[in-house]
Amino acid sequence: MKKVYIIISTYNEEGSVGMLTQSLEENLSTIQNCSYELVFVNDGSKDQTFVKLLDLQKIYQNITIINQSKNFGHELAMTAGMNYAVEQNFENEYAVLFMDADMQHPPEVAAELIRLWLAGDSLVLTKRTDNLDKGFRYKMMGNLYYWILNGISDVKIPRNMPDFRLLDKKYVLWMSSLNEHDRMFRGMLSLIGLTNATIINFEAPKRFAGQSNYNFLNLYKLAIDSVIQFSVKPLRIASLIGFLGCVFSFIFLTVSVYINFTNNEPRTGFLTLLCITVFFSSLTILFLGVIGEYIGRIHIQVKNRPLYFNDVIKKK
Known part of the structure; x- marks a missing residue:
């Protein structure tokens, strides 16, 4: 039977993980001929996220927790989850679905990604048409960021396409073969190629709880990494x-x-x-x-x- 590993990176998301798990279980329970495993990567959270995950694991059967020793960052959290999937299911047919824990990646869209994969699509990406949690200034800065990035980078990175995506085993193995310390998944995937990608649009709702963990310094580092990793x-x-x-x-x-x-x-x-x-x-x-x-x-x-x-x- 095919299997999907849903990699959920969490950092200080104690208020969201419970609702996210419940919503995922409701939306994924209707999918036939496919099993799934929720892989929560606790990226050194300073709140009660880890305790909440342990409680959820007692309730639900298909939850695995990867507890990082400290905060290594979002990209390495996704890498840890991806490598876990490779190690667990190297010979069988599987896919990896990446999503965040703040409920801005809707669980119903995650179910749609899996259905498209079961129908034969090996690379399913999402495109954010709107972000209800961000204002006009954020959107303008985002457009400016991608304009500069794609102007001086050798690898073109599509705008408004977050790390909410599903990768078939072939792409997972390609991604895991890239032995880079400083990582940007969007750029790495563009480096591999997006010609066979299926793209579905979605509207990002407001965060269910808490505040965004990305401040100016995080975004500045991401911008520098984006350019230097993929261009001279x-x-x-x-x-x-x-x-x-x-x-x-x-x-x-x-x-x-x-x-x-x-x-x-x-x-x-x-x-x-x-x-x-x-x-x-x-x-x-x-x-x-x-x-x-x-x-x-x-x-x-x-x-x-x-x-x-x-x-x-x-x-x-």
Whole structure:
């Protein structure tokens, strides 16, 4: 029998996991010829999420808890769940469905993803038509983010397509073969290819409980990771600007010498020299920072450390 592993990453979601589990059980119970397992990845929650999950495991038969030793981040939480599915069911036919625990990924849509997979679709993605929990400013910033990202990245990442998706075994094995420490699932999947994807639209409702765990610093890190993981264009842009800066400096120097000789006016040029020095020194520091980002990630990757540490807790 086919099986679906529903990977649910949770971080401080004590108010949502109970309702999510109940709603998933109601929506998935009508699906025939397919079993499923709810794999909750507790990503170092600081509230009572882990206790709530243990209580739910006593009630429901098909819940597995992956308890991360600390908060490794959303991407690695999904990786931990995906790797668990690979280890458990390597030879049989299965799929992995990723979703969040805040109820903004509707359980009824999750059931629809599974039905499409059973009908023969091997890669089923979702596209968010609206997010009732976010305002106009968030949507504008999101559009700007994707415009910049796809402008300087070698891998094009579709906008408004969250990590709410179902992957057949073939895609799961491809994704698990990518041995990267800094991960962005959307970019990794685009790197593999989306030509055979089926896309269904959905409207994200407001969070059932709690607040979003993504602050400005999290989003900033995600933006930096998105660019650096899939492109070397920032390095090329830095080289181009450096070259143009050298040309500009040469032209400016030539013009300054010409004016001094033709007008016979003694000029110290101190302010001009100071401005140029500060400008190009700032560019140098900026470009060194870009290069440092790449070197830092190489430094971390070559250590080949484990991506995460966790305990897998199954129902006894």
